[in-house]
Amino acid sequence: MLRDSPHGPYKMKYPPVHSNWQDEQEAVRKTAVIFDQSHHMTDVTLRGPDVTRLLSETGTNSFATYGRDKAKHLVVCNPDGLMIGTTVLFGMEKEEARLVGPAGAANWIQFQAETGGYDAEVTRDERTEDNDGSRELYRFEIGGPAAWDILEKVNGGPLPPVKFFTMTELTIAGHRVRGLFHTVIGTPGSDSKGMEIFGPSAEGPAVLDALLRAGDEFGLVRAGGLAYYTGSIETGYPAQPTPAIYSGESTKAYREWLPGDWYEGKLSIGGSYRSEDVEDYYVSPYDFGYGHLVRFDHDFIGRAALEAQADRPHRRKVWLIWDDDDVIRVHRSSLFGGAQRAKSLETPLGRYARVQADAVLVGDRLVGISTMCAYTVNFGHWFSVGFLDEADAVEGAEVTVLWGEEDGGTSKRNVESHVQTTIRARVRLSP
Known part of the structure; x- marks a missing residue:
């Protein structure tokens, strides 16, 4: 089914280009670039006193320093230590978190929340293509050597010190916005700093206009989906793995819980690697470049299996x-x-x-x-x-x-x- 998926090409309200993909690709290295990420990712919000415990017992990452304004590239696995997916975790408040990205990881966490006895409420804001209403938040990503100058100009002054993958607050067009500092669209350690900023969707047009105006003198380029995805490959993003949920007794209850038309039912696999056994497409975090995100300072689903794999050869x-x-x-x-x-x-x-x-x-x-x-x-x-x-x-x-x-x-x-x-x-x- 996955190799011969009947679904057509992935759809999203994200223009492939705004000018041309060559200039848009180059801008992240030379000046600055801005992407509109308001449409192609699903937001899942978790609220309640057990939110941190739910995330810690599900994710492979350490939660020793997790809290408000902290973010993580969260990895979740099945009980056999095989990856179900990844998502970006935003620590919004003490008892509130957001999971943003492809929905595979968030779906697994929602299942744990609803079936594992956690005091945690789950609400979903589907990507635009699957959303019957309007999106709750806008998201813009700005990066490149001049990105910080643009952000400080539009903020009306210097930004507070912010560490990698942590959040801060700033003011744009009279609106308070939150921003996550990262280098997803620039090489880590280079001058291509980046920030993903977000806020209520009604304020998005004013915020975007202010950023574009402030960016004129710095050569800010508005870019589309082709520059976004190709730029992420430059930095080593391999997209998502095949969710390790299609076989085995340990995930049977999850398969029965999943709606048939969610992420897992629409997934497609392409390419020349061919096997008749879906389990040959599963990977562990160690074999998918995420071994550094596995920490054994807490109990989580798949820990025992990953501990057994830790010292073996990996890809x-x-x-x-x-x-x-x-x-x-x-x-x-x-x-x-x-x-x-x-x-x-x-x-x-x-x-x-x-x-x-x-x-x-x-x-x-x-x-x-x-x-x-x-x-x-x-x-x-x-x-x-x-x-x-x-x-x-x-x-x-x-x-x-x-x-x-x-x-x-x-x-x-x-x-x-x-x-x-x-x-x-x-x-x-x-x-």
Whole structure:
């Protein structure tokens, strides 16, 4: 079902571009860029005296310093230590938190809240495409070398000191807004600082207008979905894993609780990695680049399994820089190859499923998986985020990405008839 998902391409009220994707990609490195994130993510709010306990007993992350204005890239697993998903956790108040992002992780937490005896109320604000009303909050993300100058100008003065992945408050267009400091759209440690700001949706147009006006002198660029997603791949974001919930007794009750048309029912898997067993698509945090977010200072679902895995060999996250000549060959074949055409590389974002899983080979040996792939003017090449066996995750090593799906392509509506081909790539251990 997941490989041949009947659902069409992912829809959202998020323009692919506002000007052109090249300038929009480049702005985060040169000046500043702003994205409107008000539509494509689901917000789930938790309120009540047991909210922190619920999150701590569900998430792999440490909660030793969690509280108001703290945020986390929250990882949740099934009892076998396999990932269900990730979400951004916003610590709003002492007994209030928000989960923002793809809904897989939030759905699992809601299930625990409703079935685990927690004193916690759950309310949902679905992404715009699935929302019958208007969104509760606006969200804008601003980043780049000039981002902080723009924020201080629009705030009318310096911002309070703020640590990475913590929140602060500022004033924009007479409205109080909250902002989360992060570097999702810039390389960590670089000058590309970023902040995600949010507030009541009715105030969004005034806040956006003020930011755009303040940003004129600094070269602020308003960017669309293509620059947003390709920029996140630059920094190593592999999107979401296949939720480890489709099999096994430990998640049976959860499957029976889930509505059929939520995130898990609409999920699609694409790419050249093929298995008849859905469990072969499951990953642990250690094999998905999130081992640093697993902390054994508290009890949580999946802890025992993850403790047993901690000292084993794991796959390592890498960047795969694709060979330019092979990419040109694939483009030529996809356009002029007739019945033997290659799977198209839609520039600049080659994503055609919710979960992308392409086989990475050394000779005939499977050594890992390639996930989201893109071209950016900042890299100057096609590239992807991959996960390779430790022995093969070597700087500069040559590997092969198997591009396209088996047997002429699966029956996903956005997959054209094609034949598989190979693309050489070089391993990079950092962006």
